[in-house]
Amino acid sequence: MIESKLDLYIDGLGVNFSGFQAVSNFSMVVAHGEMRVLLGANGAGKTTLMDMICGKTQSTEGKVFLGEQEITNKPPHVIARLGIGRKFQIPSVFKELTVLQNLSVAAMKQVSVFANLGSMKRQIHMDRLAEVMELTNLNKKADHVAGTLSHGETQWLELAMLIIRNPKVILLDEPTAGMTADETLKTSRIMNDLKGRHTIIVVEHDMAFVREIADKITVMHQGKFLAEGRISEIEKNQAVKDAYLGSGGIA
Amino acid sequence: MLDTVFIGLSLGSVLLLVALGLSIVYGSMGVINMAHGELVMIGAYTAVLSQIYLDINLFAAIPLAFVICAGLGLLIEKLVIRRLYNRLFDTLLATWGVAILLQQAIRLEFGLSFFGIHVDGLGPGLQSVTVPKVLSEPIMLGDFVLQPYRTFIILISIVLAAFTWFLMYRTRIGQQVRAIMRNKEMAAACGIDVKKINALTFAYGSGLAGVAGVMMSGFKTVMPDMGSAMVVDGFLVVVVGGVGSLVGSIVASGVLGQLTSFVAFFSNDIIARAVVFAVVICIIVWRPRGLFNYKGR
Amino acid sequence: MTHSHLKIMAYVIFIVTVLMLPLALDEFWLNRTAKYLIFGMLGVAVSLSWGYAGILNLGQGMFFGAGAYMLGMSLKLASPTSLEQGTESPIPDFMMWNAEPNAVIDLCCINSGSFLWIPFQSQTFGLIMAIALPVLFAWALGSIIFSKGISGVFISIITLASVLLMRLLVVDNQALTGGFNGLTDLAWFTVFGYEFDPYSVTTYYLVACSLIVVLLLTRLLINSRSGLILQSIRDDQNRAKYLGFDAAAYQTFFFCVSAAISGFAGLLYVITSEFASPTFMDLTFSITMVIWAAVGGRASILGACIGAIAISMLGSSVSESELFVESWQAILGLCFVLVVLFMPNGLAGIAHGLCKKFVARQDDKKQRNEQNKAEELTKGGAA
Incomplete structure (x- = not known):
């Protein structure tokens, strides 16, 4: 059922923090070697989703698979060794x-x-x-x-x-946050170099950067899956436009 | 049976008196005050000395000890703690050094013993305080013997806990303390004078320790090293109750007090300590952040 | 002359001094010095746990005491007094005094729990237990606590509570442990028929060589890959986890190593001092160990070792003067506060800084010499 060409398979993942449903029923499939960008307003649940994939936060519903191996709620160091690497928003x-x-x-x-x-x-x-x-x-x-x-x-x-570490899947949380334009350019070169050899999921806000690197984009809104597709499709998607109405759309 | 429960309440109330100050200081400042036990000890000695030299009774010693220990707290904060805000863990060590100094100060009678001068009420020996007449006669309630002094301790701890709660949740300064507990940088950005509030918080915690000391002097022998074990007990309460939680400290001291009393009833004090220790470990394993804690995620 | 050269020199000087001391000291002083060296070993244990693993153990005395008592029990059973009780098995004198009424006068049943002493009739058993028991304690405590993400403060409080509790339990069970008086009147440590007289040069070398071995092995351990990973865990535990390392396993391992070293120190102490006492588990003693490491340099194995030796030497010599005996604790306390405030890396930290400046100046000199040479060559060439 799960194709061997898939690297990350998320099925109905969600988490409830004492009453607050930060992420609910989120599903996503990322193929091997893909560069997937996660878009969404602040508070849409992107970082929480990443936290759940790498084991930092325990999910309360759903499953995560790395290839054929289920990794839901395993300890962080075990997930790391199975092949998931995480880069944090605040560099650690x-x-x-x-x-x-x-x-x-x-x-x-x-x-x-x-x-x-x-x-x-x-x-x-x-x-x-x-x-x-x-x-x-x-x-x-x-x-x-x-x-x-x-x-x-x-x-x-x-x-x-x-x-x-050559992980199978790399999770990047706003890798260009706080960088100058020059540094951002250098970073996009590094990432294009990685493309194809690793599966990468990037959370980003900088649309110019996203255009440079993205294969496919997944949009999250209020903890739920909103839309998915190539950048041209996303820009035309009405639901996405509605969600961002008033915030200037995708610039 | 009722006796054991009563003793448990009384033990719990003593624990609470010690833990209250610790919890507030650690919760809001992140400072680990290992000298807290010695501040309790100083409070006890205040009672001893004021009885000998000022001829006042236990009741009057309470506010006196509060003021003296709060003042001492301000001094410690200014000289020692203030330099360690960027490496909070080292406050554990520095305050331990202060604790040693305080203990020795009392033991060596502030240096006077080197000159052969002995101050009554100080020194390495044991001291005691006589409890006011009104509290020393047991009252009979049917079959149950009510120990008035222990009841008094329970009352004082309830009053102090309530007063602390009031300060924290119903006054402006308490609001500022709670803001600092949540996020120090944001509090400062909102115009709160973090330095001043921290100093006052530390002073308040120390003052509470002083009052605890006065209460202890009424039923425990007063000696220079009575403080060491107390700070451990106090922190065990904080760890079980949850850092920064007033309710947590109250519940934890109640639970640990009752546990000690019941186990001691069936065996002895030392087994009681061992059992309480084992239970604390179990609680931490089950809930690493304590029974109540405000940090959601 | 690089930084690591200076470090190696420091180790060599220390080792040579320690080995040469018997040429200068008589037996009485050798015995005293052996005790200081044992404290030096404790300094190494504290530094490993605190400076490198980031675990501030405020109850190191419980491992030291466990090691001392384990071998002490064997040496007690081997003493002439125990052997001459007129019974089949040797019986410690305090057990005879605390015999339960109508009990069979034999090690198995003279009082409840005395059977625990039976395997200690073998000195080898005592030796093994002296290391094994502390490691077992450390492993049990560590496995429970380190994996829960409990903050460092509470780990320290728990170790503090543990040593207090252990002391109480040992003192309370007089029939089993000798209570307040501890274990006295012990036989000498015997290996293949050779008896180690605590005041002999051989015993001194036993201690000195043990210290050197422990020092070098610990150094090797820290320089290993695990040592570097441990330091990364101390720096940022979560980052280390997301790189795949089981942080709790590393902390537990090094905590156990620190416990083993302390247990080893304990067994050596009982050999040199001929007694084991609950004072080993006094809170003040455990805190003093931390003070040694703080003054010597918490993140320096050699520094903490020398700090321990120096401070305890100072403490003993001070007992000659009445004024200082009384105020020694206060002086220590004051030093502790000052060191924590103004010298957080201890004397080793200061030495480290000085070495850096020295090495930098040497490098500068070298650079300038080379520049001058190059200039002269070009001048010569031009001329």
């Missing part, structure tokens, strides 16, 4: 460690504490680390403590940590 990296150390931690092949009792010199492939740092413009900052990076650089570090 290890501020007291250096850029190189951050990436080394992200690049660890094994997760158990006993498997990692070995020395740092083994199992860390320096060329792969260098490659990723090159891609994300961090090659000159390898020994800098992550807490000293600029906002844009911190975003790229988090992206780098994601890329180096």
